[in-house]
Amino acid sequence: MLEVRGTYLPQNSSSGPLTDLGWTTIGGYERYSSVALERIFRRKKPQLAEGIDVPELWSKCPQCGAQTYKKDLLAALMVCPTCGYHNRLGVEQRLEFLLDAGSFEQTSGSVYPLDPLEFVDTESYRSRLERAQLKTGRPDAILAGRGRILERPLMLVLMDFSFNGGSMGSVVGEEISRAAGHALERRLPLLIVCASGGARMQESALSLMQMAKTTVALQKLAEAGLPYFSLLTDPTTGGVTASFATIADVIMAEPKALIGFAGPRVIQQTLRQTLPEGFQRSEFLLEHGMIDLVSTRAEQRDTLARLISHFTRAGGLT
Amino acid sequence: MSDPLRDLENTIAALERTMRDTGADLMHEIGLLRTKFDAMRYSKGSAAESSSVPHTLSRWERVQLARVQGRPTGLDYVERAFENFVELAGDRAFGNDQALIGGPATLQGRSVMLLVQQKGRDTKGNIKRNFGMSHPEGYRKAVRLMGLAEKFGLPLIALIDTPGAYPGLAAEERGQAWAIAESIARMASLKVPTLSVIIGEGGSGGALALGIGNVVLMLENAWYSVISPESCAAILWRDSKEAARAAEALKLSAQDLLELKVIDEIIPEPAGGAHKDVDATVQSFTDAVTRQLEQLSTLSSTQVLENRRERFLGLGSFELRD
Numbered sequence: 348m349l350e351v352r353g354t355y356l357p358q359n360s361s362s363g364p365l366t367d368l369g370w371t372t373i374g375g376y377e378r379y380s381s382v383a384l385e386r387i388f389r390r391k392k393p394q395l396a397e398g399i400d401v402p403e404l405w406s407k408c409p410q411c412g413a414q415t416y417k418k419d420l421l422a423a424l425m426v427c428p429t430c431g432y433h434n435r436l437g438v439e440q441r442l443e444f445l446l447d448a449g450s451f452e453q454t455s456g457s458v459y460p461l462d463p464l465e466f467v468d469t470e471s472y473r474s475r476l477e478r479a480q481l482k483t484g485r486p487d488a489i490l491a492g493r494g495r496i497l498e499r500p501l502m503l504v505l506m507d508f509s510f511n512g513g514s515m516g517s518v519v520g521e522e523i524s525r526a527a528g529h530a531l532e533r534r535l536p537l538l539i540v541c542a543s544g545g546a547r548m549q550e551s552a553l554s555l556m557q558m559a560k561t562t563v564a565l566q567k568l569a570e571a572g573l574p575y576f577s578l579l580t581d582p583t584t585g586g587v588t589a590s591f592a593t594i595a596d597v598i599m600a601e602p603k604a605l606i607g608f609a610g611p612r613v614i615q616q617t618l619r620q621t622l623p624e625g626f627q628r629s630e631f632l633l634e635h636g637m638i639d640l641v642s643t644r645a646e647q648r649d650t651l652a653r654l655i656s657h658f659t660r661a662g663g664l665t
Numbered sequence: 666m667s668d669p670l671r672d673l674e675n676t677i678a679a680l681e682r683t684m685r686d687t688g689a690d691l692m693h694e695i696g697l698l699r700t701k702f703d704a705m706r707y708s709k710g711s712a713a714e715s716s717s718v719p720h721t722l723s724r725w726e727r728v729q730l731a732r733v734q735g736r737p738t739g740l741d742y743v744e745r746a747f748e749n750f751v752e753l754a755g756d757r758a759f760g761n762d763q764a765l766i767g768g769p770a771t772l773q774g775r776s777v778m779l780l781v782q783q784k785g786r787d788t789k790g791n792i793k794r795n796f797g798m799s800h801p802e803g804y805r806k807a808v809r810l811m812g813l814a815e816k817f818g819l820p821l822i823a824l825i826d827t828p829g830a831y832p833g834l835a836a837e838e839r840g841q842a843w844a845i846a847e848s849i850a851r852m853a854s855l856k857v858p859t860l861s862v863i864i865g866e867g868g869s870g871g872a873l874a875l876g877i878g879n880v881v882l883m884l885e886n887a888w889y890s891v892i893s894p895e896s897c898a899a900i901l902w903r904d905s906k907e908a909a910r911a912a913e914a915l916k917l918s919a920q921d922l923l924e925l926k927v928i929d930e931i932i933p934e935p936a937g938g939a940h941k942d943v944d945a946t947v948q949s950f951t952d953a954v955t956r957q958l959e960q961l962s963t964l965s966s967t968q969v970l971e972n973r974r975e976r977f978l979g980l981g982s983f984e985l986r987d
Binding site: 457458459460461463464466467468469486517518520521524546547548550551552553554555556557558559560562563564566567585586588589590591592593594607608609613614616617618622623626627635636637 | 696830832833834836837838839840841842843845846847849850853854869870873876877889890891892896897900901902911914915916917921922925927974977978980981982983984985986987
């Protein structure tokens with residue numbers, strides 16, 4: 348089972364749920380406040396009144412309102428011990444929770460975005476990129492490298508939702524292709540942890556083409572008989588769902604993650620009616636046969652390790 | 666000669682009647698058409714409908730031309746450029762999508778497999794065709810027909826004309842994203858030549874699902890983008906009326922996409938747009954498609970697959986730093 352290594356402190360505070368939605372992706376939820384989402388999905392209101400001075404050592408669950416000692420919340424992999432709510436994770440925290448301690452060797456980071464369309468809306472794309480790069484310390488919305496899960500080596504790709512809503516532009520497409528190439532070269536299984544609003548508008552058709560590019564890169568991996576797993580986390584929508592995220596050999600999802608093609612706002616405008624409870628959530632997709640399993644954060648390492656063993660034995664891995 | 670503005674007004678009125686009478690939910694479509702109507706009214710008298718200044722059309726004006734009533738739809742090309750078309754229906758799992766149709770046909774004596782995104786030619790047609798917006802079963806039918814093309818060695822020709830895949834509850838329930846991803850993946854893996862032609866609207870993933878061509882062609886006034894100008898404007902400017910600005914920013918015209926290497930060739934349209942002379946448009950289409958197909962037929966099945974892969978792996982814009 349899972350051991351928790353030391354006391355890990357989050358490196359940024361953006362891992363809280365629904366705090367970072369000011370971004371510009373096409374999934375359609377990006378302008379949702381948590382209030383709106385609560386209304387749509389009828390989340391229970393927090394039981395404590397707003398404005399109470401909560402000491403920083405404690406964290407309040409956005410779903411059930413329970414107060415948890417932050418150290419305990421970390422030990423529980425940022426899952427609320429009261430209601431099981433999976434708080435969103437930053438990329439570093441995800442890495443820490445998923446991989447064997449100290450096993451990560453980064454391979455991404457040399458690919459930087461350009462501004463091929465000289466895109467300007469209310470702000471220039473260049474300035475949006477600079478802000479996101481400063482905030483995350485990454486060239487773009489992705490981190491990739493080799494690592495181990497319960498001693499099994501693998502290639503790991505993590506999408507960073509805090510960078511431009513995890514949107515896929517040319518850099519995300521290129522890094523995924525490179526990661527697939529790297530996995531192929533070393534005969535490693537590949538895991539992509541998805542968190543994205545979809546394709547990035549500011550690179551327009553070039554972003555759209557990344558859906559094709561990533562698909563082609565992953566097909567080469569498939570032809571070599573190497574397994575590809577995707578883990579869909581909250582939220583995964585738009586062009587990412589309609590390309591590499593859903594062509595995996597095994598599709599896993601975290602509990603209650605929002606996963607879909609069109610965002611709930613777009614669908615609501617289409618239908619002019621309230622969406623059913625749980626619509627586009629992991630459990631809904633499992634019921635409809637769209638994903639293989641819903642896996643809690645505590646189970647993920649064990650499940651992945653088993654799958655890797657099952658699917659790589661023929662390839663000579665132990 | 667019909668007045669496109671009046672036609673559109675009539676279409677909207679008819680849709681509103683249909684919605685009242687049948688209870689069918691058409692709010693989304695009506696909204697789209699109203700936006701279009703406003704934009705057309707705004708630009709009436711400017712270059713959009715004038716035949717004298719085709720080269721100065723703005724991107725937004727081209728978007729409107731791509732949507733204008735009377736523009737040749739997929740079936741217009743099928744009927745005029747191809748022979749012996751046999752429509753094959755169904756995804757063998759759920760249903761038969763009417764917005765994406767297909768089957769074998771002959772082009773200049775050679776059998777090909779056609780996949781066609783079809784909009785209605787009038788209000789009734791648009792309701793039947795769901796305005797060219799497919800549900801998952803459409804893409805699954807496409808995947809099935811791609812398999813037949815490969816099995817029998819037929820080159821695949823896909824005609825793209827969709828505002829986007831349908832963003833509705835049932836579409837999500839049946840796995841819209843999954844269906845599109847499968848279609849992209851299957852088309853990318855085909856060992857027969859594939860040729861995509863964007864004849865009108867190339868709306869996002871719903872268009873890309875059929876866009877994995879060894880060669881991608883585009884009509885002069887078609888548009889192709891990651892998102893429609895209206896939706897882009899609604900998100901970035903928080904106002905869908907800024908669609909004209911969004912169209913400029915998205916660089917969605919055929920000329921833009923040729924420069925970005927997203928497409929390989931522009932098929933010229935008559936002055937004033939494809940609807941001004943459908944025969945001439947179809948002739949240009951046939952010339953380009955036949956010539957491209959001829960070149961593709963010299964490739965071995967391995968080359969077909971590898972060339973297509975290289976084409977898409979090479980798309981993107983980034984720089985490498987140490």
